[in-house]
Structure formats: structure tokens, C-alpha cells
Amino acid sequence: MxxxxxxxxxxxxxxxxxxxxxxxxxxxxxxxxxxxxxxxxxxxxxxxxxxxxxxxxxxxxxxxxxxxxxxxxxxxxxxxxARTIAGIVLDETGEALAGANVYWAGTTIGCSTDADGKFSLETTKGTKKLVASYLGYHNDTTEVESSSRLTIVLVSDLFLDEVSITERRMSVLRSRSSAIATETLTGDELVKAACCNLSESFETSASVDVSYSDAATGAKQIRLLGLSGTYIQLLTENTPSIRGLSQSFGLEYIPGSWMESIQISKGTSSVINGYEAIAGQINVEYLKPQKQDPIAVNLYLSSELMTELNVTGGWKVNDKVSTGVLLNVRDMEMAMDRNKDGFADAPKTRHANVLNRWFVQSGGYTGQVLVRALYDQRLGGQLHGKHEDPYTIDLRTRRIDGFMKNGYVFDKDQNRSIGVIAAASYHNQSNKYGERLWNAGQANAYLNAIFQTSFDDSRRDTSDRHEHKLSAGVSVNYDRYDEEYRHIFASPTEVNSRLQNEVTPGVFAEYTYTYKDKLTLLLGLREDYSSRYGWFTTPRMNVRYEPFKCWTLRGSAGLGYRSPNAIADYASYLPSNRGYAVSKRLEQERSLNAGITSTFYIPIGNRELTFSAEYYYIRFFDGVIADLDADVHGIRLVNISETAGAKSYSHSWQAEASMEILRGWTATLAFRYMDVKQTTTDPTAGELVLRDKVLQNKFKGLITTSYQTPLKTWQFDLTAQFNGQGRMPTGFCIPDKSKQYYQAGDAIYHKWYPQLLGQVTKYWRTCSLYAGAENMTDFRQDSPIVGADNPKQDGFDASMVWAPIQGWKVYLGFRWNLEKRDN
Incomplete structure (x- = not known):
């Protein structure tokens, strides 16, 4: 120049x-x-x-x-x-719009909002007009005159044309501004598969594993960072949901058609929601009445002759009040035995689930009331007609739960507000596993009062902006367990009954500091008192640093706690003849979780490649080890603290890349390696040995791709999973003629296996038709039930499942909605 x-x-x-x-x-x-x-x-x-x-x-x-x-x-x-402008995109109700497109008018320069609806974009010389767009909303054009933060509100498009040409947004969103590493599975992601319930919502996720917990009841479990769902804090609308007795089938109690989105947070999460997040936190957001269609129907039919009907609807009562109803009915009356072992591959099921929510918003006040009731029955075991005295499984559950939320904003400039959340549930179940009976009830009550305020000391100088946010409050959680566990022919003196109460009040505070969208520091501290275990402290820290616009670093560290339940936590071993040996007192589980995540946003042409690499470490200072190696016909539940030299830890490494390759064509590639070890007993030498955790996969690979035609008339989705090998417990015998296992030293491992699932969807204006298939590789575990020919012998065990039990499954579904109209 x-x-x-x-x-x-x-x-x-x-x-x-x-x-x-x-x-x-x-x-x-x-x-x-x-x-x-x-x-x-x-x-x-x-x-x-x-x-x-x-x-x-x-x-x-x-x-x-x-x-x-x-x-x-x-x-x-x-x-x-080269200056940067930042802001947030909201809808007319104040809800953040994740995945909205923000771009400069007449250019291809733009970005998408993150999971919190926030965006950051460099200015351009050609224009000052900034356009925000979102499917189902009118575009908004803003004239940018200064570098102050923008708040863009999009109005719902209630009268869409027959055909709308839109740009596709990513269906899995990662927050760029949050200090906590969070990914959001949007509604677009949830419809890529049948997604009948929460347990099937993670089939396209690289972070969460889903598998059967046993081969007789059909129960499924999830894993995060190498730990089972017991160590994941599962919430609905940020209130406690799946915990205690509901762990076995709670994932299936949340239908896919009810969910608006799922947020997955790895590592230590916010102390506001409690102390139980050891591996991470998963929060489900239900459909909101003010956003729902008046009527929406989803009908599903599978090759197993399972039928499912979902009916949802939301209505505006007046300008301040709206209400919504969610209904789910599921039925499967035919038992199949494809592997010819005499046991039903999946139990017969009858399920009914209904939810009603009321939403009120007036000025600075927002209130919600939600009530849900369900009934679930499962009949499985040996097929009748083939055995004189068949082994039967009969599981019946009745549950009612709900919450009430009240919030008031009394200073919008400082975001000063107070909120009170009250939730309660009652869970009752009568379970029969052959000759074992487990009858139990759990009552839970939860209260959380939160005060929040924020202030900005930048004095409107956006080049040197400092934001501070403080949240503080009190909470209390109450659990009452009433359990009876016995043999069907046991005398009254042989009945093992337990009545247990635990009250845990606590106080918490959380401070968030943000500097110029470059640095976010979140510090949290809780102090709780358990009537079972006494006082305990939960410190947590999350930090986010953005050295460049294309690179974000996150780190986290903190403690997590939970109160164990000897039966509910290990219910997957009940459909077996394993004997239980439990320590006299199970200690409170206490662990450290620390991790680091590095995310790159790499521009390629007019598109963006997102690449992330992460590492997490979890170490238990105290907790319960389920020792399956000590006795081939038993399970020992022992405390780490009472066993000299005992250890339990998890290492997890993951890399993931995702991108919209061409218009409408998105793809994700991911690979995760896990090293999860526990100290268990070597029955031969009688010594403790640190070894791989039983039935824990060593790795997982994932490839997902999705193509949507320009007019959104067709959508094609395909997912491939590669599940790694895992160790079987000591004493496990390889089934005859099976080639699915190999010997490594003195241990037996099952081999890795692939899975393939796909779906095709045809869209019309108000309806869609979808058809798909699962387990298209037709991989099935050989003899998933050990000793299925004689369930009364000691060797009978349905808990040694590590792969699909059923082969190919095809399904067909239909969705229809009545368009929402302006009043």
C-alpha cells in the first residue's frame, strides 16, 4: 500500500x-x-x-x-x-431461539445462535443491515449503528405458505457463551429416528450410550463418561425426575413426542440444581403450551407389533394464560422369541401417560403448574404353553408427579428476580421376577428458592465490558422409601423390609463473571446436611476462554454426591439367581470430576466446521463397588472406604466433527475411548485386583448423516455406530459355538460390533410420513440369558447383556398437526 x-x-x-x-x-x-x-x-x-x-x-x-x-x-x-457485534435472538415470549440464522443482508457472512440464543459476528463494510431468521418466524432486519449488544425478537409466522424455502440449521447445538460444556438436541435431531421415548433419543448422540440393562425386562440404561445413568442427574424442566425407584424404566416414561429439546452437560454442572451430578446432567424440556399446535398427533407401528399413539395440544385461554395437554398410549400384546431360548425377547407392554400444564405470564410474573400421571405394566419371561411352571416377570408401576414454578422479575435492567420451584412425586411398584418379589414405594418432595441479580460495570463501553451475575438460594429434598424384598415362598421372618427417610436441606451460591465475550468464570458452592450422612460441601468451578473467535476452551472441576440404594441402583440383577451380599451400611458416594474441552469453529467457504476434543476424569473417594468377580453366582456391594486399596475411576477421551457439507446435507463423525476401572476380587487368589469394569465398552465410534431436500419435502437420515469390546465377569462361560468373545490373559472380552439405523421422512404442509429400520446389521448377542433352559438353577442370569437381543426392526409412523392460528 x-x-x-x-x-x-x-x-x-x-x-x-x-x-x-x-x-x-x-x-x-x-x-x-x-x-x-x-x-x-x-x-x-x-x-x-x-x-x-x-x-x-x-x-x-x-x-x-x-x-x-x-x-x-x-x-x-x-x-x-473489524469490530464485533454481539446479541441474542428471542421469540415474542422471551424464550431464546437456538440455531437461528444471523447474517448481513446481501452477503453470505453470518452465523447461527448457540443453545442460549446468543451470537457474535464481525461487521462488514458493505452493509449495516443485520438479518435474523428462524423456521416458523418472520425474518427481522436490524440497522446496526453502534457496537452495543443487540436483542432481536422474532415474531411467529402463523400463516406459512404451502412451500417455504429455508436454510437448514444444525440439529445439535453447542453453546458458545456458556461456561458449562452443553450440547442441545433440538426437535430436528429428535425426529431423525423413531424416538419413542427418552431412552431412544440418544441413538444419534456421540456423548451418551444406550443399551439394555438386562435381557428379560426390556429395561434400558444410559451411560455418560463411562458411568451408568445412576450417576447422571436426570431432570425435567430443571426439577428432579428420574431417580430412586424410577431408574429402571424412567427413561421410557418420557415420550419422544413430548420433548422440545434435551440439554446434555458433561462434568460438573450448576450447584443451583443440586449436588447429584457426578458424571453430568441431562435436562429435558417438554413442549410449551404457548408454542404448541392446537392438536398434534403421532402414530407409530413397529414390526414387533408395538403400537404407540401420542396426542398433544396447546391452547391460549387469554392474553395471560395458556394450557397444554400431552397424552401417550403404548401397547404391545405379542411376545416374540427370535433367538429360540424360550424367553420373550421383549415383554408385553401396556402403558398410559398423561400430562397437563398451565402457564401464566403477567408483567414481571411467570407461573407454571404441571401434573402428570402414568400406569405401566410389563409381562415377560418364559413363553406360556412351552413350560409347565414358567419363569414369569410381572412388573406394574403407578406414578404421579408434578411441579409448580413461580418467578418474578422486579428489575429488568439488573435482571433481578426471585423464583420458587416446588416439586413432588409418588412412585409405587409391584414387581415379580420368577420367585423373587420386590414391592416398593417412594415419596419425594423438593423445594428450591433462588434469588438472581446481575450488574455490568462497563458503563456502556462495549470494548471493555464486565458482567457479574450472582445466584443464591436454599433448597430441601425429602425421600421416603418403603421396600419389601423376599422370596415368593418366604416366611414372614425371612422378609427383608426397609423403611428409610432422608431429608437434605442446603444453601448455595453461584457467581458468574463475563469479560467481553472472551472469558466466563462460574464458581459455585453448596453446603448440605443429610439426615443419613451429615454435613457435606460441594464446590464447583467452570471456566470458558475464547482466545480467538474460532477457538473456545473450557475447563471444569468439582465434587458430586449421591445416596445409594442397594436394590433400586442394581435392579438389573433381579431377573437372575445371583445372591446379594451387601455391606451393613452403604456410604454416601463422593467423587471428583475434572475435564477440559477445546472447540474449533473453522470457516470453510460459506460454511463452518465444528471440531471438538475433550477429556474427563472421574475418581471416587468413596462409593459402592458392585463386585461380580468374587462369586460367579452372586454380587457383592462393598464400600470403597472399607476396602483397603480399593479404587474406582474413569478416563474418557472424545473427538467430534460436524458440518453442513452442502446445502441441506449435514454430517457428524465422532470417536470416544474410555478407560473405566474398579478394584474387584480375584476368586482364585482371594486378592483385590484393579481391572476393567464389567460390561463397559472400551470405545464408541459414530457416523451420522442427514440430507433434507431444498423445499423440505424429503429427509433422509442414516446413523452408524461402532461399539467397542468389554470385559465379562470372572467365571463367565462362553456359549457353545459362539465367536463373539475372545480371551485376553485370564479375562474374557466380548468383541466390538456395528449397528446401522436409518429413516426416510416425507413432509407435507401439516403432516409427515416416516419409515425406518433399526439394527440393520442384524447383530444379535448369542445366548443373552445364561441358563435360559433352567431358570431355577443357580447359573440363571439375564444381566449379562451387552448387545442387541433382537435383530432387524422396521417401523412406520405418521405425524399430523393442526396449524396454530392468530386469535
Whole structure:
């Protein structure tokens, strides 16, 4: 550039007058004149032919002064053109819109909002008009005049045309601004598979594993960072949901058609929601009445002859009040035995689930009341007609739960508010596993009162913005267990009954500091008192640093606690003849979770590649070890603290890349490696040995791809999973003629296996038809039930399941909704 070269010429001229560099004065003068002449000729400047050295000095100084002024102006222009604007996109109710498109009008320069609806974008010279768009909402164009933070509100498009041409947004969103590593599975992600319930919602997720917990009841479990769902805090609308007795089938109690989104937070989460997140936290958001269609129907039928009907609806009562109803009915009356072991592959099921929510918003006040009731029955075991005295499974559950939320914002400028959440549930079950009976009830009550305020000391100087947020409050949780566990022919003196109460009040505070969208620091502290275990402290820290716009670093560390339940936590071993040996008192489980995540946002053409790499470490200071190695026909539940040298820890590494490759075509590739170890007993030597945790996969690979036609008339989804090998317990016998296992030293491992699932969806204006298949590789575990030919012998065990029990499964579904109209 001219200014830069003039500046260089000036430096060379100054050097030419240096006596130390060129001692001869005439030589210095000639060199100076030549450099100046060349510079003037290059830029058509007039230079007098006769000039004294003093004149030349004055001339060049004036020239350089002008150049310096121009250079400063040019640099200033660069700074202005390179400044960044930030903001948030909301709907008319104030809810953040995740995945909204934000771009400069007439250009391809833009970005998508993160899971919190926030965005950050560099300005451009060509235009000041910023466009925000979101499917189902009117576009909004904002004239950007300053660098102050923007709040863009999109209004719902209630009268969509028959065909809308839209840009596709990513269906899995990762928050760029949150200090906690969180990914959100949106409604677009949930419809990529049949997703009949929460347990099937993670089939396209790289972070969460889903598998059967046993081969007789059909119960499923999830894993996060190598730990089972017992160590994941499962919430609905940020209130306790799946815990205690509901752990076995609670994932199936949340239908897929009811969910608006799922948030997955790895590592230590916020102390506001409690102390139980050891591996992480999963929160489910139900459909909101103010956003629901008046009527929506989802009908599903599978090749197993399972039928499911979901009916949802939301209505606006008046300008302040709205209500919604969610209904789910599921039925499967035919038992199948494809592997010919005499046991039903899945139990017969009857399930009914209904929810009603009321939403009130008036000024600064927001209130919600939600009530849900369900009934679930499962009949399985050996098929009748083939055995004189069949082994039967009969599980019946009745549950009612709900919550009430009240919030009031009394200072919008400082975001000062107070909120009170009250939740309660009652769970009753009568379970029969062959000759074992487990009858239990759990009552839970929860209260959480939160005060929040924030302040900004930047004094409207966006170039040096400091934000502070403080949340503090009190909470109390109450659990009452009434359990009876016995043999069907046991005498009254042999009945093992337990009545247990636990009350845990606590106080908490959480501070968040944000600096210029570059740095976010979240510090949390809880102090709780358990009527079972006494006082305990929960410190947690999450930090986010953005050295560049394309690179975000996150780190977390903190403690987590939970109160164990000897039967509910290990109910998957009840459909077996394993004997239970339990320590006299199970201690409170206490662990450290620490992790780091690095995320890159790499621009490729007009699109963006998201690549993340993460590592998490979990170590238990105390907790329960389920020792399956000590006795081939038993399970020992022992405390880490009472076993000298006992250890339990998990290492998890994961890398993931996702991108919209072409318009409408998205893809995700991920790989995770896990090293999960526990100290268990070597029955031969009678010594403790640190070894791989039983039935824990060593790795998981995932490839998902989805294509949506430009007019959104068709959508094609395909997912491939690669599940790693895992160790079987000591004493496990490989089934005859099975090639699914291998020997490694003195241990037996099952081999890795692939799975493939796909779905095709045809869209119309108000309805869609979808068809898909699961387990298209037709991989099935050989003899998933050990000793199935004689369930009364000691070796009978349905808990050694690590792969699909059923082969190919195809399904067909239909969705229809009545469009929402303006009142």
C-alpha cells in the first residue's frame, strides 16, 4: 500500500543520514535523494531538481507527516471494519431461539445462535443491515449503528405458505457463551429416528450410550463418561425426575413426542440444581403450551407389533394464560422369541401417560403448574404353553408427579428476580421376577428458592465490558422409601423390609463473571446436611476462554454426591439367581470430576466446521463397588472406604466433527475411548485386583448423516455406530459355538460390533410420513440369558447383556398437526 511504502522510505532515509551507518556526508545525501526520487516517481510526486539537504529534510518530514496521518486513519478504518457485534435472538415470549440464522443482508457472512440464543459476528463494510431468521418466524432486519449488544425478537409466522424455502440449521447445538460444556438436541435431531421415548433419543448422540440393562425386562440404561445413568442427574424442566425407584424404566416414561429439546452437560454442572451430578446432567424440556399446535398427533407401528399413539395440544385461554395437554398410549400384546431360548425377547407392554400444564405470564410474573400421571405394566419371561411352571416377570408401576414454578422479575435492567420451584412425586411398584418379589414405594418432595441479580460495570463501553451475575438460594429434598424384598415362598421372618427417610436441606451460591465475550468464570458452592450422612460441601468451578473467535476452551472441576440404594441402583440383577451380599451400611458416594474441552469453529467457504476434543476424569473417594468377580453366582456391594486399596475411576477421551457439507446435507463423525476401572476380587487368589469394569465398552465410534431436500419435502437420515469390546465377569462361560468373545490373559472380552439405523421422512404442509429400520446389521448377542433352559438353577442370569437381543426392526409412523392460528 502507498502509505506503508512511504513509511518504509522514510525509515530508509533516516538510516541514510546516520553517520555510523554511512560516514561520508555526500554519499548519504545522494542516497537520500535517490530513495526520495524513486518514491516520488512511484506515486507521481513532484520533486524540485535543486534541493538542499535541509529542504529535502523539510519536504520528506511533511510528506511523512501526511503519510502518518493517512496511516492512522487507515488503521482506524480497519479497526472499525473489524469490530464485533454481539446479541441474542428471542421469540415474542422471551424464550431464546437456538440455531437461528444471523447474517448481513446481501452477503453470505453470518452465523447461527448457540443453545442460549446468543451470537457474535464481525461487521462488514458493505452493509449495516443485520438479518435474523428462524423456521416458523418472520425474518427481522436490524440497522446496526453502534457496537452495543443487540436483542432481536422474532415474531411467529402463523400463516406459512404451502412451500417455504429455508436454510437448514444444525440439529445439535453447542453453546458458545456458556461456561458449562452443553450440547442441545433440538426437535430436528429428535425426529431423525423413531424416538419413542427418552431412552431412544440418544441413538444419534456421540456423548451418551444406550443399551439394555438386562435381557428379560426390556429395561434400558444410559451411560455418560463411562458411568451408568445412576450417576447422571436426570431432570425435567430443571426439577428432579428420574431417580430412586424410577431408574429402571424412567427413561421410557418420557415420550419422544413430548420433548422440545434435551440439554446434555458433561462434568460438573450448576450447584443451583443440586449436588447429584457426578458424571453430568441431562435436562429435558417438554413442549410449551404457548408454542404448541392446537392438536398434534403421532402414530407409530413397529414390526414387533408395538403400537404407540401420542396426542398433544396447546391452547391460549387469554392474553395471560395458556394450557397444554400431552397424552401417550403404548401397547404391545405379542411376545416374540427370535433367538429360540424360550424367553420373550421383549415383554408385553401396556402403558398410559398423561400430562397437563398451565402457564401464566403477567408483567414481571411467570407461573407454571404441571401434573402428570402414568400406569405401566410389563409381562415377560418364559413363553406360556412351552413350560409347565414358567419363569414369569410381572412388573406394574403407578406414578404421579408434578411441579409448580413461580418467578418474578422486579428489575429488568439488573435482571433481578426471585423464583420458587416446588416439586413432588409418588412412585409405587409391584414387581415379580420368577420367585423373587420386590414391592416398593417412594415419596419425594423438593423445594428450591433462588434469588438472581446481575450488574455490568462497563458503563456502556462495549470494548471493555464486565458482567457479574450472582445466584443464591436454599433448597430441601425429602425421600421416603418403603421396600419389601423376599422370596415368593418366604416366611414372614425371612422378609427383608426397609423403611428409610432422608431429608437434605442446603444453601448455595453461584457467581458468574463475563469479560467481553472472551472469558466466563462460574464458581459455585453448596453446603448440605443429610439426615443419613451429615454435613457435606460441594464446590464447583467452570471456566470458558475464547482466545480467538474460532477457538473456545473450557475447563471444569468439582465434587458430586449421591445416596445409594442397594436394590433400586442394581435392579438389573433381579431377573437372575445371583445372591446379594451387601455391606451393613452403604456410604454416601463422593467423587471428583475434572475435564477440559477445546472447540474449533473453522470457516470453510460459506460454511463452518465444528471440531471438538475433550477429556474427563472421574475418581471416587468413596462409593459402592458392585463386585461380580468374587462369586460367579452372586454380587457383592462393598464400600470403597472399607476396602483397603480399593479404587474406582474413569478416563474418557472424545473427538467430534460436524458440518453442513452442502446445502441441506449435514454430517457428524465422532470417536470416544474410555478407560473405566474398579478394584474387584480375584476368586482364585482371594486378592483385590484393579481391572476393567464389567460390561463397559472400551470405545464408541459414530457416523451420522442427514440430507433434507431444498423445499423440505424429503429427509433422509442414516446413523452408524461402532461399539467397542468389554470385559465379562470372572467365571463367565462362553456359549457353545459362539465367536463373539475372545480371551485376553485370564479375562474374557466380548468383541466390538456395528449397528446401522436409518429413516426416510416425507413432509407435507401439516403432516409427515416416516419409515425406518433399526439394527440393520442384524447383530444379535448369542445366548443373552445364561441358563435360559433352567431358570431355577443357580447359573440363571439375564444381566449379562451387552448387545442387541433382537435383530432387524422396521417401523412406520405418521405425524399430523393442526396449524396454530392468530386469535
Amino acid at each position: 502507498p502509505i506503508f511504502q512511504i513509511f518504509v522510505a522514510y525509515i530508509l532515509c533516516r538510516l541514510s543520514f546516520g553517520k555510523k551507518l554511512i560516514p561520508h556526508q555526500e554519499t548519504r545525501r545522494m542516497l537520500f535523494h535517490v530513495i526520495l526520487q524513486l518514491c516520488c516517481e512511484r506515486y507521481v510526486l513532484t520533486l524540485p531538481t535543486e534541493m538542499k539537504t535541509t529542504d529535502i529534510r523539510i519536504y520528506i518530514k511533511r510528506l511523512v507527516s501526511c503519510g502518518v496521518l493517512l496511516l492512522s486513519a487507515w488503521i482506524g478504518t480497519m479497526n472499525v471494519s
